[in-house]
Amino acid sequence: MSSPARRLWHYATPHRRTIWLASACSILNKIFDLAPPALIGAAVDVVVQREQSLLGRMGVEDPGQQLLVIIAATIVVWGLESAFEYAFAVLWRNLAQSMQHELRLDAYKHLQELGIGWFQDKRRGNLLAILNDDINQLERFLDGGANDILQVATTVVIVGASFFYLSPTMAVFAFLPIPLILWGSFRFQTRIAPRYADVRERNAALNASLENNLAGMEVIKAFASEEREVERIREASDAYRTANRHAIALSSAFSPVIRMAVVLGFIATMLGGGWLALAGTISAGAYGTLAFLVQRLLWPLTRLGSTFDLYQRAMASTDRVLDLLDTEVPIVDGEHGVDRDAVAGELTLSTVGFGYPGREPVFNDFSLNIPAGSTLAVVGATGAGKSTLIRLLLRFFEPQTGAIALDGRDITTLKARELRRAVGFVSQHVVLFPGTVRDNIAYARPDATIDEVIVAARVAEAQGFIEELPDGYDTLLGERGETLSGGQRQRIAIARAVLDNPPILILDEATSAVDNETEAAMQRSLEVVSKDRTTILVAHRLSTVRRADRIVVLDAGAIAESGTHDELVAANGLYARLWDVQTGVA
Numbered sequence: 001m002s003s004p005a006r007r008l009w010h011y012a013t014p015h016r017r018t019i020w021l022a023s024a025c026s027i028l029n030k031i032f033d034l035a036p037p038a039l040i041g042a043a044v045d046v047v048v049q050r051e052q053s054l055l056g057r058m059g060v061e062d063p064g065q066q067l068l069v070i071i072a073a074t075i076v077v078w079g080l081e082s083a084f085e086y087a088f089a090v091l092w093r094n095l096a097q098s099m100q101h102e103l104r105l106d107a108y109k110h111l112q113e114l115g116i117g118w119f120q121d122k123r124r125g126n127l128l129a130i131l132n133d134d135i136n137q138l139e140r141f142l143d144g145g146a147n148d149i150l151q152v153a154t155t156v157v158i159v160g161a162s163f164f165y166l167s168p169t170m171a172v173f174a175f176l177p178i179p180l181i182l183w184g185s186f187r188f189q190t191r192i193a194p195r196y197a198d199v200r201e202r203n204a205a206l207n208a209s210l211e212n213n214l215a216g217m218e219v220i221k222a223f224a225s226e227e228r229e230v231e232r233i234r235e236a237s238d239a240y241r242t243a244n245r246h247a248i249a250l251s252s253a254f255s256p257v258i259r260m261a262v263v264l265g266f267i268a269t270m271l272g273g274g275w276l277a278l279a280g281t282i283s284a285g286a287y288g289t290l291a292f293l294v295q296r297l298l299w300p301l302t303r304l305g306s307t308f309d310l311y312q313r314a315m316a317s318t319d320r321v322l323d324l325l326d327t328e329v330p331i332v333d334g335e336h337g338v339d340r341d342a343v344a345g346e347l348t349l350s351t352v353g354f355g356y357p358g359r360e361p362v363f364n365d366f367s368l369n370i371p372a373g374s375t376l377a378v379v380g381a382t383g384a385g386k387s388t389l390i391r392l393l394l395r396f397f398e399p400q401t402g403a404i405a406l407d408g409r410d411i412t413t414l415k416a417r418e419l420r421r422a423v424g425f426v427s428q429h430v431v432l433f434p435g436t437v438r439d440n441i442a443y444a445r446p447d448a449t450i451d452e453v454i455v456a457a458r459v460a461e462a463q464g465f466i467e468e469l470p471d472g473y474d475t476l477l478g479e480r481g482e483t484l485s486g487g488q489r490q491r492i493a494i495a496r497a498v499l500d501n502p503p504i505l506i507l508d509e510a511t512s513a514v515d516n517e518t519e520a521a522m523q524r525s526l527e528v529v530s531k532d533r534t535t536i537l538v539a540h541r542l543s544t545v546r547r548a549d550r551i552v553v554l555d556a557g558a559i560a561e562s563g564t565h566d567e568l569v570a571a572n573g574l575y576a577r578l579w580d581v582q583t584g585v586a
Contacts, residue, residue, distance in 0.1 A: 004315035007322050008138075011103070015095060022091035026147045029084035030154040034296055035077040088147055096142035104135045107324055115330040116396040123208035130324055133203060134317035141314035148307045152300050159297040166290060167282050173272040174294050177265035181258055181301050185308055188254050192309070195247040196316040202240040204320075209236045251309045262298040269294040331398055331416060336409070338418035343503040344372035344407050345534030347393060353401035354392060362388045363557045365402070372407070375535040377545030379575065380554035386538045389554075390508055393536070394420055424497035428509035430489040437466055438473040440492055444500035452499060459529060460495035462488070504534045523547070542579050551575065 012019065108131060156178070163171035213220065213229055220229050270291060277287040347370040355361035362385045370376045378386050391397050392404060395416050404411050411419055424444075432440050441456055442448040453473060457463045465488055469475040477483060484492070497505060507526070527547060529535075537545050545551055546565040553561040553568070553575045561573050568575035 004318040004322070008315075008318050011322065011325075012099060015099060018091060018095050022088055022095060022147075023150055025084045025088035025091060026150040027154045029081055029088055030151040031158060032077050032081035032084065033151075034155065034158050034293070035081075036074070036292075092147050093143055096139045099142060100135055100139040103138065103321060104131055107131055107135070107321055110325050110327070110329075113329045114327060116391065118327070118330060123204075124211050126204040126208050127324075128211060129200075129204035129207040130320050133207070134200060134320050137317035138314045138321070141310050145307050145310040145314065149311070152307070155297055155300055159293045162293055163290060163297075167273070167276060169276060170269055170273045170282070170290050173268040174265055174290075174297055176268055177261040177298070178301070180261050184254070184258060184261075188250070188308055192247060192250050192312050193316065195243070195250065196312045197319070199240070199243045199247055199313075200316050200320060202236075202243040206233075206236040206240045209233055254308070258301060262301060265298050266294055331395065332412075333416050334412055334414040334419075336413050336415065338406075338414050338422055340418070340422045340503065343422045345503045346370065346372040346405075346407050347504070347534065348405045348408075349389075349392070349402065350405070351402040352392065352399045352404065354388065354397065354399045361557070363399075366557065366559075367402075368552065368559065370534060370536065372534055373532055374549045375530045375537065375547075377537040377539065377548035377551040378554060379539060379542060379545060379551060379578070380560075384554035385557040386554055387508065390425075390506055390536070390538060393506065394423060394425065422503055424500045424502035424505045426490070426493045426497050426505075426507045430486075430493045432477055432484075432489060432492065434477070436471075436474050436476055437469065437492065440477065441473075441495045441499055443496050448499055453495075456495040456499035457491075459498045460491045462491035462495050465491075498529055502533070504536075505530060506536045506538070508538045509540065542575075542582055553578075 111127065160171065160175065163174050209232060213233065220226060273282070273287050273290055276282045282290075347368075349366060349368045352363050352366045353361060354363045354366075366385075378389060380386055388397075392399055395404075395411055398412070406414065406419065406422075433443065438450065438453050439446075441453045441462075445452075450473065454463065457466055457473075466473060466475075494507070497507075523544065526535075526537075537548055539545050542565075548565070551561075551563060551565060551568055552559050553573075555574060561568055561571065561575050563571065569579055570576075
């Protein structure tokens with residue numbers, strides 16, 4: 001795999017013009033920033049040599065006029081230095097913000113393209129760390145680190161050229177510590193990189209633990225396990241702190257060690273240059289210029305530690321973000337579109353075989369036909385394959401063998417997004433989003449009128465409790481709708497599907513959290529909703545499915561029984577036993 005910097009450069013292709021422009025401004029700013037020592041040397045040259053100074057030999061004989069020329073040049077130099085400083089600051093900072101925004105958006109969009117199965121063994125806190133902390137690390141480097149590297153490099157080139165022009169001997173003195181500094185810098189990068197990779201991993205683990213605990217606060221309190229969870233967070237935070245300490249121990253040692261090498265070069269230059277000036281080998285002005293320039297050359301190198309520190313943090317984070325972007329999408333999108341209005345709704349599973357990685361197969365040669373416009377109920381014990389069947393129909397997972405067809409067309413040939421737009425799905429795990437009740441009901445159709453929203457709420461038996469909320473349909477819901485009961489959240493989810501008005505409707509335990517009275521009312525509504533559309537009901541409560549056109553009973557991934565409610569009760573099989581248990585007969 002190529003280096004993080006090379007991968008980032010490839011990703012930043014649309015911004016290369018801005019990068020080159022910002023780099024040019026950084027370099028020009030440093031060039032003009034290095035000019036004042038030369039102007040000071042020229043001024044000393046004028047005072048000491050008067051008409052024989054460099055400006056005098058160039059035609060400006062009067063020393064007073066020479067000083068005026070130097071003052072004018074100083075004004076121009078400082079003005080240009082300030083202008084380019086403003087330019088590079090604006091360019092680099094805006095570039096950092098743009099790339100941060102685009103990288104986060106691209107990473108999130110790619111996450112949405114990944115299959116549901118990919119998320120099953122991933123921790124949300126780790127993904128949040130990538131989308132936030134890791135991308136922010138890159139932004140910090142682009143905001144200042146890139147400019148620092150360019151300006152240090154420019155300083156070495158310009159000052160080095162000046163030294164070799166004015167006095168090759170002093171250049172040797174000045175550059176004496178640079179090989180040691182560069183060797184130390186590269187050695188530092190090699191040793192610090194794995195430490196920062198460990199820091200990012202520990203940070204992700206800590207974020208994951210915090211995210212899980214915040215989401216499960218109710219369970220933590222219910223089981224009085226606060227102290228145990230504090231200890232768990234303490235261990236994760238301590239691991240993060242320890243990883244940072246290992247990185248800090250190395251990064252903090254860099255600058256002091258480099259500074260001692262810089263001091264040696266500075267002393268050698270001052271002493272050697274002084275001897276040359278006393279011997280008349282170089283002028284006083286040249287010595288003054290070089291004395292100032294050696295500081296400009298060597299002292300910025302002491303910042304290499306913090307700059308490389310920032311660079312390595314950014315590259316460790318960049319690797320994690322780009323690795324996410326390089327993750328292959330497991331489900332290949334089909335080429336054919338789906339005209340939602342033309343969907344009849346016939347679903348056919350033919351000899352489907354499917355199993356989750358590392359587990360026994362859920363389905364083997366499973367076949368099922370759901371006629372268009374019919375209502376099919378799927379029941380069975382936990383683990384029988386009910387939820388897996390829904391995931392396959394929605395193409396969250398692909399069958400390993402066999403095929404699934406919609407109106408006679410293999411769904412793998414259809415565009416997944418358009419396929420799902422033809423299906424209204426109400427999960428047993430209801431997800432509500434930040435916003436109002438109206439926003440959540442109109443999630444699939446943001447342009448729906450309030451009258452349409454109210455009609456959908458009435459069908460879902462949600463109108464009553466919504467009107468009792470403080471602001472009715474404009475009531476803001478808390479995070480994930482936690483201020484509502486489970487039954488209220490389910491009714492909003494059903495209203496959302498009703499408003500979407502899809503040709504196919506899938507209800508996964510959609511009435512599991514409502515009371516018997518509300519369930520009876522919702523059953524009447526579902527009879528209306530399911531009319532003339534393909535409807536699949538998945539339920540444990542058999543009272544929910546007794547009016548279905550057909551009921552299939554799953555057992556260990558196979559259809560154990562099939563028929564209407566009355567037929568299955570009369571058959572005195574698995575369904576009848578389940579019915580007796582739920583009605584209190586058994």
